[in-house]
Structures are given as structure tokens and as C-alpha cells.
Amino acid sequence: MSDLLEAEYPEALCELDHRNPFELLAATILSAQCTDARVNMVTPALFAKYPDARSLASANPSEVEQIVRSTGFFQAKTKNLIAMAVGLVERFGGNVPTGLDDLVTLAGVGRKTGNVVCSVAFGLPGLPVDTHVGRLSRRLGLTTEDDPVKIELELNSHLPAASWGPFSLRLILHGRRVCDAKKPACDRCVLEHLCPSSILPSHRRTSPTPTRPI
DNA sequence: ATCCCGAGGG
DNA sequence: CCCTCTGGAT
Structure with missing residues (x-):
């Protein structure tokens, strides 16, 4: 799924202007x-x-x-x-x-x-977990935890260190633009076919698909 | 009304 | 664990 998000948000790294x-x-x-x-x-x-x-x-x-x-x-x-x-x-x-x-x-x-x-x-391994990352990780079945630190460590274990940062920002962008807190737009979500939550009544989509590796 | 890449303090 | 801090955009 990280490849799907990468296609959707190609250059995700940081949107804050900075020189150092x-x-x-x-x-x-x-x-x-x-x-x-x-x-x-x-x-x-x-x-x-x-x-x-x-x-x-x-x-x-x-x-x-x-x-x-x-x-x-x-x-x-x-x-x-x-x-x-x-x-x-x-x-x-x-x-x-x-x-x-x-x-x-x-x-x-x-x-x-x-x-x-x-x-x-610094280009060092780091996976920022904010509310979006937590919410999407739970919806996608990547974790069952609530504690941001536990979520961070769980996601870390599934991904190569070099992609921790980009993956975090992609989840954040996707959380803002598609998978928002109140009314996720599953109908235009690139992860819809592999998202366990897309079959829940609250999200109400088509058919189930079991979780696969990230 | 609701959301925006939280952290400190009681 | 809860509360507070704040203005701008949609």
C-alpha cells in the first residue's frame, strides 16, 4: 500500500519552507x-x-x-x-x-x-505520528493501538527506515484530503480495496479484502 | 461548524 | 486523563 500512496503523493516529505x-x-x-x-x-x-x-x-x-x-x-x-x-x-x-x-x-x-x-x-529515521497517522493506521488495520508511541514503533517494524518520514506525511496528506475524521471519502480512495474499514457500516463500501503487507 | 502535521500543565 | 491555548480558511 505504500506504493499506492507514493503514486498519490509522490514528493511527500515536508511542506514547511525552511533552509536549515x-x-x-x-x-x-x-x-x-x-x-x-x-x-x-x-x-x-x-x-x-x-x-x-x-x-x-x-x-x-x-x-x-x-x-x-x-x-x-x-x-x-x-x-x-x-x-x-x-x-x-x-x-x-x-x-x-x-x-x-x-x-x-x-x-x-x-x-x-x-x-x-x-x-x-537530517535524513535520519523518524516517523511522526499525529492524529491523522493514528486514525489512518487504525482504519487500515496496521495497528490496534491508541498510544502514538506504540503506533510509531509498530509502523516502524513494517517499513524500511528510509521511508518512515515520507510514509508518515503521505498518511497525513491522505487523512486530510480523503480519509478525514468524520466522513471519509472511500469512493475516491486509492486504498479502498485493501482497507478493512471500507466495509464498516460507518464507511459503507463494497466488498471485503483481507489485510496485506504494507 | 469544522479543520489545520501538538505540547504543556493541572 | 483532561484541559487549555489561538487565528484563519472553508
């Missing part, structure tokens, strides 16, 4: 409950004023708030951005660490954001 790991990290923090397009509208001004961890660490919070306001949750995001930058300066020499264990010690960086940075910025 620091920019991707900041952009990903801003992306919570906000479209990538909206984030891409504010990051040019943000990075023009704060091009690196050191400048952001000493930023005036209200000036950062002004720039990132339209992405929503702007007070929490501003606090996290600055604290994240302070963490980079104080504990990582101003550089973005490459390991997930280090990344998640930074303010505003959870496992999902950490995995985005790992896989996109």
Missing part, C-alpha cells in the same frame, strides 16, 4: 493547529529578524508574538520558541541536536515535532 534545521524546528513548532501555508507566510519575517538560536533566545516576546500571531496559540508558541532557542544555546552550542532523545528535551518539541526534524532536516 533551526528553521524547520521553529516552523514545525508553529505548525500546531495551523496550516503549513499559514506558517510559510510568517516564517520569512521571523527568520529575517531571528536567523539563529542565539538571536531568538534573546528576542523580545511581544515582538515575536506580533510576527507569529496569525498561526494561532501565539502566546504559547512564542514562549516555546524562545525557550527552545535558549535550550539550544545553553545545552547544544546553539545547534539543533540530531537525536530524538535530545530534541524532545527542548521546549515545545514533542515526539511528533522531533521526528519531523529527524527525518526531514
Whole structure:
């Protein structure tokens, strides 16, 4: 099925504009409950004023708030951005660490954001699990878990490490555009014939097909 | 109304 | 485990 999704979303890797790991990290923090397009509208001004961890660490919070306001949750995001930058300066020499264990010690960086940075910025194995990835994984019969960490490890075990990141984003794009939370559009889903959920009353499609390897 | 690649805090 | 944080697009 990963080949079907690859055909549907060929260049899935990241839709957040960035020129380096620091920019991707900041952009990903801003992306919570906000479209990538909206984030891409504010990051040019943000990075023009704060091009690196050191400048952001000493930023005036209200000036950062002004720039990132339209992405929503702007007070929490501003606090996290600055604290994240302070963490980079104080504990990582101003550089973005490459390991997930280090990344998640930074303010505003959870496992999902950490995995985005790992896989996109550093080309290291990382499978971000957000609500879309969790929902689609359950619908597709790839897991029965609810815990995002368990889902992440389960998906990891079925896929070559190099495709963890792209697979995650493909599930996310598919979750947004086709397999949404409330009313999945099974009638125009490329995975319909192999999706166990497509036979459920709530999805109500044609005929059953047993689960196959990803 | 509902959705947008969450994370921190009580 | 629940709550809160937020504005913009559709």
C-alpha cells in the first residue's frame, strides 16, 4: 500500500519552507493547529529578524508574538520558541541536536515535532505520528493501538527506515484530503480495496479484502 | 461548524 | 486523563 500512496503523493516529505534545521524546528513548532501555508507566510519575517538560536533566545516576546500571531496559540508558541532557542544555546552550542532523545528535551518539541526534524532536516529515521497517522493506521488495520508511541514503533517494524518520514506525511496528506475524521471519502480512495474499514457500516463500501503487507 | 502535521500543565 | 491555548480558511 505504500506504493499506492507514493503514486498519490509522490514528493511527500515536508511542506514547511525552511533552509536549515533551526528553521524547520521553529516552523514545525508553529505548525500546531495551523496550516503549513499559514506558517510559510510568517516564517520569512521571523527568520529575517531571528536567523539563529542565539538571536531568538534573546528576542523580545511581544515582538515575536506580533510576527507569529496569525498561526494561532501565539502566546504559547512564542514562549516555546524562545525557550527552545535558549535550550539550544545553553545545552547544544546553539545547534539543533540530531537525536530524538535530545530534541524532545527542548521546549515545545514533542515526539511528533522531533521526528519531523529527524527525518526531514537530517535524513535520519523518524516517523511522526499525529492524529491523522493514528486514525489512518487504525482504519487500515496496521495497528490496534491508541498510544502514538506504540503506533510509531509498530509502523516502524513494517517499513524500511528510509521511508518512515515520507510514509508518515503521505498518511497525513491522505487523512486530510480523503480519509478525514468524520466522513471519509472511500469512493475516491486509492486504498479502498485493501482497507478493512471500507466495509464498516460507518464507511459503507463494497466488498471485503483481507489485510496485506504494507 | 469544522479543520489545520501538538505540547504543556493541572 | 483532561484541559487549555489561538487565528484563519472553508
